[in-house]
Amino acid sequence: MAYIQPKLDLVRRSASSGAEPALSRETEVAKLIDISKCIGCKACQVACMEWNELRQEPEENVGVYDNPHDLNPNTWTLMRYTEYENTAEDRLEWLIRKDGCMHCTDPGCLKACPSPGAIVQYSNGIVDFISEACIGCGYCVKGCPFNIPRISKADHKAYKCTLCSDRVAEGMGPACAKACPTKAITFGSKDDMIALANERVEDLKERGYARAGLYDPPGVNGTHVMYVLHHADKPSLYAGLPDAPRISPLVETWKGVTKYAGMLAMGAAAVVGIGHYLMAGPNEVSEHDEAEARKLKEGRDA
Amino acid sequence: MPEKTYVRRYSAGARLNHWVTAVSLVLLALSGLALFHPSLFFLSGLFGGGANVREFHPWIGLVLAVSFLGLFFRFWRLNLWERTDNVWLTRLRSVLAGREEDLPEIGKYNAGQKMVFWLMSILIVALFLSGVVLWDQQHDWLAANLGLSFTIEQSRVAVLIHAIAAVIAIVVWIVHVYAAIWVKGTISAMTRGEVTGGWGWRHHRRWLREEVARGGKSRPAE
8 A cells, every 4th residue: 555645735726826836746545435335334424523523413313314414514424325226136225325525636616716725635635625714605515516515604614524634644544434344434545545446346246236336537537535336327326426527517617718708808898998098088078069058058048 | 268057967866876886886896806816816805804705795785786776766767778879879980089979969868878777787687686696694594584595506507697797797887987087077977966068068968958948957857
């Protein structure tokens, strides 16, 4: 296994021109979540709360194990349980997915963020929210293809999984991986995790899961949280995991052509105005005009 | 030198209404631009930081929406399109050259002013509606009181509409302000409420004739 350097050089920074050049590229890290090994114990969910000092009140039981019912500012990772009736093979499958930030290589949240440095990407691939710079506008929510960031009603800042960037910086793996009793969650270099995933996929295929595969979606240039899925052909079975995630074309248009064309249009309008004034000169009222107006008025008064 | 005459153009109420709209529009442009392009984020300093921009911008937007509604009802009738407006548009070259003797006699507003009026009306409706979708802090209130809730996909559409409409509104605003600077004697209409007779004769002769015929009393509708 590759050595994970405990450094946090930035390669991308929100609302900043160009990336900060990293003096040295760290090894890209990844968390691999093997859904075929997950027993749904929620140890990862608890470990995340514990390490990050988050406390979420349990919500009402609505007949499924999902609790709380959705990600929120205090729940950065959430077990989602899906009962899947596999009619083709005539069996009921319980698909359990640990939901949370995927740490995209091309992060939509970072692209959408208007506040310089509120969202950063380290050269090891981790995408992190820097609360001090966050202004709570919610643009990251619109940018994210996975519906992950949540805005706190308490401090109006965005929160999500950090991939335990603080632990990784000290050479440790994330808290969820440490707590997992079945090693369904593993952490290491991205290359090692892909190799491990390939072994697992081979194994699953031998055991009858012909469509098993690795979820490392190319639409966002891959992610630093990956899944081993038994039904890799249908990711959406797993509580709506996007089949082909990508940054929305609306967001790309907004943060791309609109931004540049908009600046150009406003600048051009001002320049054309100044140019017109210099060429045409002021449009002034002449003494003749004043005299005509006075005659008009006198004509009425007479 | 001939003695100048003065004609009343805007009541005190109309001027106050205009300036409330103007100030809120400028504040909205400054705070909005701060979030539009990273190179303009420094404008957030005018409001005490980005979090304040996020907090203040929608409230100022609410002020503008109400204020502009006032302007709309004051002026919409005088901005209805007329046949002479088409002539004005086809002779835009004369307009830009300041050769107003080539143009038909114009009422209170020329075609350019009318286009500014209607464009702003449409853009402010678009900005208001898309702005409501983007006002995350009020979503609980909107859901509880109006039963409104929005999906992320809808908010993506809204944010794009908001940005494009804002850019067009700023361009229209630049045209509006430039016209007021270029056409000398205009600004006093919105500061003191009156213009010189010569200004009326040169730029809005039909309006001047009507005003003089009426004895210079302004209509309550303005």
